[in-house]
Amino acid sequence: xxxxxxxxxxxxxxxxxxxxxxxxxxxxxxxxxxxxxxxxxxxxxxxxxxxxxxxxxxxxxxxxxxxxxxxxxxxxxxxxxxxxxxxxxxxxxxxxxxxxxxxxxxxxxxxxxxxxxxxxxxxxxxxxxxxxx
Numbered sequence: 773x774x775x776x777x778x779x780x781x782x783x784x785x786x787x788x789x790x791x792x793x794x795x796x797x798x799x800x801x802x803x804x805x806x807x808x809x810x811x812x813x814x815x816x817x818x819x820x821x822x823x824x825x826x827x828x829x830x831x832x833x834x835x836x837x838x839x840x841x842x843x844x845x846x847x848x849x850x851x852x853x854x855x856x857x858x859x860x861x862x863x864x865x866x867x868x869x870x871x872x873x874x875x876x877x878x879x880x881x882x883x884x885x886x887x888x889x890x891x892x893x894x895x896x897x898x899x900x901x902x903x904x905x
Contacts, residue, residue, distance in 0.1 A: 822845055
């Protein structure tokens with residue numbers, strides 16, 4: 773609709789601008805090494821779970837010494853864009869699609885172990901059973 777068309781010309785996101793300083797301060801208090809360590813641990817947990825799903829392959833390296841907390845999977849024979857939409861609409865999980873036929877996952881410090889496991893479980897369900905009609 774018209775709101776989507778005019779988004780770039782409308783009001784600035786004052787809330788995001790106002791909280792940017794607090795977000796930077798929060799990150800500085802935790803420390804970048806701790807953030808990186810936690811994010812990588814979450815990514816490795818997801819990689820281990822996804823690796824066990826028949827049909828899921830990885831476009832990016834899963835070697836913990838060579839990867840950050842961002843990786844891309846090929847979800848079996850599923851259309852990545854349809855899986856992306858299903859994960860959001862049915863599971864309330866946000867992922868991104870990529871130029872390759874894949875799904876980009878990027879857990880961060882604010883994600884929990886349970887959330888990472890929920891993503892793996894949802895992807896397993898849809899790769900195994902197919903997408904809903």
